[in-house]
Amino acid sequence: MSSGRPTLADVAARAGVSLKTASRALNGEYGVAAETARRVLEASRELGFRPNHLARSLASGRQSAAVGLVVSSVSDHFMAAITGTVEGILAPRDLQLVTASHGDDPDRQRRLVRTLVERRVDALLLVPAPGDATYLQPEIEHGLVVVAVDRPLEGVEVDTVTVDNREGARTAVARLIAAGHRRIAMLGWDRRVWTVAERHAGYLTAFDEAGLPVDPDLVLLDYALADDPEAALEALLSGPDPATAVMSAQHSAARSALRVAQRLGRDVDIAVFDEIHDADLLVRPPLVVVSGAERLGAAATTLLLERLDGAAGPSRRVVLAPEYVDAGAADAHARFQAVEPTPLRPFGGSTKAADRPAEVTS
Amino acid sequence: MSSGRPTLADVAARAGVSLKTASRALNGEYGVAAETARRVLEASRELGFRPNHLARSLASGRQSAAVGLVVSSVSDHFMAAITGTVEGILAPRDLQLVTASHGDDPDRQRRLVRTLVERRVDALLLVPAPGDATYLQPEIEHGLVVVAVDRPLEGVEVDTVTVDNREGARTAVARLIAAGHRRIAMLGWDRRVWTVAERHAGYLTAFDEAGLPVDPDLVLLDYALADDPEAALEALLSGPDPATAVMSAQHSAARSALRVAQRLGRDVDIAVFDEIHDADLLVRPPLVVVSGAERLGAAATTLLLERLDGAAGPSRRVVLAPEYVDAGAADAHARFQAVEPTPLRPFGGSTKAADRPAEVTS
DNA sequence: CTGAAAGCGCTTACAG
């Protein structure tokens, strides 16, 4: 039931006025006698009236003031960081957040999009699952605002915010190499995921630039899909010629690597993307953390709001400069604090705390 | 705009049938000629028709199939863990999650509740902000299902799932005492939060049972509100008679304590509630982690679904037995994995992996 | 300052 809830008609009847007058009074519109308004408000309070927002947006044809946020997993810390930033910006604007996870499953993403469209969210913020998403095209033509975060969306042109993943990985690996490492394992959560491929590319570039050979046996891009992931890691970190360092495209695989190294009593340097939570407190703080979650969320939300505010024009791509933090450094925690929640202007400008300006392409 | 979106009427017109026939065909109801149905579906596809879920629930008077989840902070790891479990259970039931954070601000919670009610969510899952919430009573009487998680809701009787916080803290502190500690600091994020008070009570009990005196100077229950929290911590952990161990009611304060101890070069044992993320990988793994997030989420969602399925009767209180993990133990990570995602039967039964059965009071 | 009519996009009875 929409059960027993009083309607505007009930309020009007109780106040002895017409529907329209009741509506006017409750919405604080002009042209209601003070005494009439008082009676209406009183009736509303007595009945516990709550305007039906669904009916209202149906009748007015206005926006639903809801934004869908679709991510891999709502409980993942990287995604949670994005979610937090997004919510922090949307809430003051009275935009409700509807959240859902696709688990990197393209079909689930498709079904979620469908559901959210049927619920008439005004906009969709997507950390896209892998795979084709041309099915979004008609929705966009029908007025849905879509923004991709962290990964591009295949098959449609939409505003997109990513980090310069190649550059981030290249730099991180270069630092491992500079620290003397030659056998550097490359870990990815799921090779179908765009960021994994990009970060892998950066890894290869760093080796190339250093004139060093890459051992493909040290590359494990499907960590999440392995039968026994930690066994696979153990193989990389032991044996006659083991990896001495790890470049991980995701925090989760890096955590596993730390654990395995710990178990084996091996001394392993780690470089990792998006290690969100107090990296400085880990048994062995990563040599480099490349970060971006909060800035991604902030930039994407800004683009989204601009579209909701009516900005037209071709889709935009914002590429954020990676941030690097040495988690072992004395000021690591402070730097994390300072860097991450920076809501930035996504256009025409540099990311305030970044090493180099953001690139913007239209 | 609800912009350009084709309506059922458009589909019907294109297929050359009445509204009702189009509706029937699209909903797969009985009594439509195969050929007619085909024409309707084709028209729908060509137009990119998406039924307006808002209009549908308005017309049908059915549930909106949306659940509001209101927590302190969507990006907090404890809350994210709850959110993940909740979503995992709701999604297969086609219930959409609408999320929002109150930041432990009672007024914000009230406004959020109001917004969500106006959006006609069928149910509200609340990690309550401190303070009176009797304003929920009329909503409940009008049919809103409300379930409180992690903390009770003041001023209304609703289904509630909590952990036995006193017992958890008592046991954790007892273990610190058993390990030889006498000067044990007690940290809480915000004393207005119910769990902080409960855990503090458990702390006091443990000292009492051990016949040991409590030093009130070691109790810091407003960590989040302190001007310079880490300075306050530093005071506790240094000086002539410093704390040698810390009982923290929240993961965040425990993390700070670790950091400060690290900085001071002090050797400090930690017991902590809800240290979610790989506690075994911390510089100094906590001696005891008391956990419950996923079980809280699962139990609360189960209660909520039962109510949505029509279960009547007085409100129920589920108190989950705390889980204890020694994060330094060899199998700590495995135990975390095994313990946390256990969706449990909240009634008449024990929590599978728990040390003792859950208590249920009606 | 106030109200009666029509309509938002759909569904629920009720007829044929």
Added chain:
DNA sequence: CTGAAAGCGCTTACAG
């Protein structure tokens, strides 16, 4: 198997 009418809870023009 198909359709015309009425209504969900609100708002938007349009009158008075």
